[in-house]
Amino acid sequence: MKEQALLGDEAAALGAIHAGLSAAYGYPGTPSTEIMEYLIENAQGSALAPGAFLASWCVNEKTALEAALGVSFAGKRAMVTMKHVGLNVASDPFMNGALLGIKGGLVIAVADDPGMHSSQNEQDSRFYASFAMVPCLEPRNQQEAYTMTREAFDLSEKFQVPVLLRMTTRLSHARAQIKTEPERARNPLSKAGDKTQWMLLPAYARRNYISLIEKQRGLLEWSVVHPSNKLELEGRDLSLAVITSGLGGNYYEENLEDLVKSRGGKTPARLHIGAYPLPEASILRLCEKADRVIVIEEGQPVIEERLRGILTHSITVNGKLDGTVSRTGELDPDVVRLGLALPPRPGVLNSGTVSLPKLPGRPPQLCTGCPHGDSYETIKKVIQELDPAEGHPNTAINSDIGCYALGATPPYSVPESIVCMGASVGMARGAAEAGIKYAIGVIGDSTFLHSGIPPLIDAIIADTPMTLIILDNSIVAMTGCQQTMIGSDKFTPLILGLGIKSEHLVELEAKRQLLEENAVKLKKEIEYPGLSVVIFKRECLEAFRKRRKAETQGGSK
Ligand code: SF4
Numbered sequence: 001m002k003e004q005a006l007l008g009d010e011a012a013a014l015g016a017i018h019a020g021l022s023a024a025y026g027y028p029g030t031p032s033t034e035i036m037e038y039l040i041e042n043a044q045g046s047a048l049a050p051g052a053f054l055a056s057w058c059v060n061e062k063t064a065l066e067a068a069l070g071v072s073f074a075g076k077r078a079m080v081t082m083k084h085v086g087l088n089v090a091s092d093p094f095m096n097g098a099l100l101g102i103k104g105g106l107v108i109a110v111a112d113d114p115g116m117h118s119s120q121n122e123q124d125s126r127f128y129a130s131f132a133m134v135p136c137l138e139p140r141n142q143q144e145a146y147t148m149t150r151e152a153f154d155l156s157e158k159f160q161v162p163v164l165l166r167m168t169t170r171l172s173h174a175r176a177q178i179k180t181e182p183e184r185a186r187n188p189l190s191k192a193g194d195k196t197q198w199m200l201l202p203a204y205a206r207r208n209y210i211s212l213i214e215k216q217r218g219l220l221e222w223s224v225v226h227p228s229n230k231l232e233l234e235g236r237d238l239s240l241a242v243i244t245s246g247l248g249g250n251y252y253e254e255n256l257e258d259l260v261k262s263r264g265g266k267t268p269a270r271l272h273i274g275a276y277p278l279p280e281a282s283i284l285r286l287c288e289k290a291d292r293v294i295v296i297e298e299g300q301p302v303i304e305e306r307l308r309g310i311l312t313h314s315i316t317v318n319g320k321l322d323g324t325v326s327r328t329g330e331l332d333p334d335v336v337r338l339g340l341a342l343p344p345r346p347g348v349l350n351s352g353t354v355s356l357p358k359l360p361g362r363p364p365q366l367c368t369g370c371p372h373g374d375s376y377e378t379i380k381k382v383i384q385e386l387d388p389a390e391g392h393p394n395t396a397i398n399s400d401i402g403c404y405a406l407g408a409t410p411p412y413s414v415p416e417s418i419v420c421m422g423a424s425v426g427m428a429r430g431a432a433e434a435g436i437k438y439a440i441g442v443i444g445d446s447t448f449l450h451s452g453i454p455p456l457i458d459a460i461i462a463d464t465p466m467t468l469i470i471l472d473n474s475i476v477a478m479t480g481c482q483q484t485m486i487g488s489d490k491f492t493p494l495i496l497g498l499g500i501k502s503e504h505l506v507e508l509e510a511k512r513q514l515l516e517e518n519a520v521k522l523k524k525e526i527e528y529p530g531l532s533v534v535i536f537k538r539e540c541l542e543a544f545r546k547r548r549k550a551e552t553q554g555g556s557k
Contacts, residue, residue, distance in 0.1 A: 001179040008171035009034035011142040011178050012109055015149030017042060017053065020184040022076035022104065024055040025064035027450065028479035029083030030118040031172040032111035036081045037480070051186065057476075059485050060421070060450040061086035065093040068106055073198055075190035076104040077153050084112040084125050089421065089451065091128070094162070098132040099208040101197025102160045104187050105153030111167040114299050115330035120401070120420065122328065124299035129164040129276055130306075133212055135219055136164040136276040137228075138246045142176040144228065144274065150181070155222070159215050160197075168298055170247055170330065216277065224281045228274025231282045237266035241290035243283070245273040245303055248296040251336040258342050273303060280310050287315055295319035296339060298331050363409050371510040371538035372404040372471050376412040378508075378515055378536075379442070379469065382523045383414075386438055395438040396431035400424040400452070402444035403477045403540070415442060422451030425468060429459045432466040438526050439466040445491070446476040446484045453498070459531055460499045467526045470535045471510070475543035488537060495533055504532035511538065 006014060013035045016024065024043075026036040039055035058064040061082040071078035082090060087110050094108065110128075113119040129136035137152050139145040145167065152163040196204045223229055240263070244252045249272045260267050271286045273279065287293055287307075293315060295304040301320040308317070318324035318339075325331070325339035334348050366373050379397065387394045399405055399415030400423065408415040417427055428441035443452045448470050459466060472491060476482040486494070495505055506525055508518045518536075525532035539547075 008145045010038045011145040012149045013038035015146040016079045018183045019150040019153040020186045023071045024079040025067045026081030031169040032083045061090035065090040072104040072106045103192040105156035106162040107152040109165040126302040138166045143178045224279040226275040229279040232270045236269035238290045240268040241293040242270045244296045246298040251333045254333040292316040374510045375536040376407040376414045396436045398424040398427040400443040425455035428466045429464045441468045445472040472537045473540040477540040510536040
């Protein structure tokens, strides 16, 4: 066995490589991005060469998962990476993929972000696994991220279903030493024999759905004996039973010594859950004699809610639903400590937060000199001229997900809505059709490719009187400067091809010195009572720095 110090994301990526990965696809999204970055760094560029694998970014999570399904159909192992909200985008192939006869192992690595460090919501991907009726593995440390990823491929091939690997921010972005095992051979090309398992025509889909339900019994048996679903019952105090999952297990253990002391030396009975479907038999064994059970889980109350359908008798259940454990945000040892009714550690407030001297708030901001800042200054000036009344009642500026979302904070304060990838375009259309005179969507280049094109087609067909502003900085900046799928030079022919009139497709250079000139051109398009697209172009400063560094180092990364 070799040892390496890796981030949780990198450990999952290496686990996939060592499991015999042939291809990996994904869309960048914090905290999942480093899984694919590690794979791309180590890929040999082709799934066809012996011993090689391919790794690439895709336009969005849905296309990534669909490509991975194609790899699995051909009999090879594939991984897909995304953040939790990306699974919403990929949910169509994800839910339907559960009904297929998966051939080569298919693992979907999804990184959740409890606490919303860089996300628009706190959703828990374990709900999706349960919804699709596919197994989920939930590592609690970097070593498990490695070993569970390897195992996920075997499980996928054994039960012929996709397997979800649930990561979380703290695990994804923390580094630890892991032990690795020898790399396995990649699957040979051997496409799925039974085509009816891959065609979800109603007659086949009905049969495949029954087959998926029949697989649940085997999955339950697998999860009950899975080593990460560890039941500690013998000699334990049953006046309190504790169920933990994911990092909640680590935080519980950090408090265990104090908990045992506070209970006169008695150690509560415990079940840690790392593999789903929920090990129902173990839960019943734990709870049948216990007086009370407390559930400590990272994310939403997935286990706690399901307990009510599993338990055959009445028992007090404490956790996120009754507020014993904080319902929102990330868990940490202090939050868990409060849930266990232990006194706060010295220097820690009752809320579980550390008391620090008051520091000035520092909300995230666009980099000084960012091209988006100049674009927003122009938009702001034009709106002030067109719709000067307070609150701009005749204007709706819908922004999207990316660095440019930071234009919502001072000193710009321009966007009025930020919802999900691509929503700015559809919302601008809706606002226009609701009667808003100056309906505007603001979207970045990569987000436009991700999910901005279909709603633009809707608006073109409806000839909606709105203006779409594309902020083209030639890179996916927010997640660390991944390459945009197609270059800026192709945007104009692409948009013209969709049907925008050439006289209402305007390109501007996002520069402060051009503010007056750009404002005149932008104003004309916003006033135009039809559909117009304005592209503000200038390279992201971070991307520029990275590119210059690579050039001066002779093109090396
Ligand atoms: S990383 Fe690039 S796009 Fe993002 S704020 Fe900085 S300069 Fe602007």
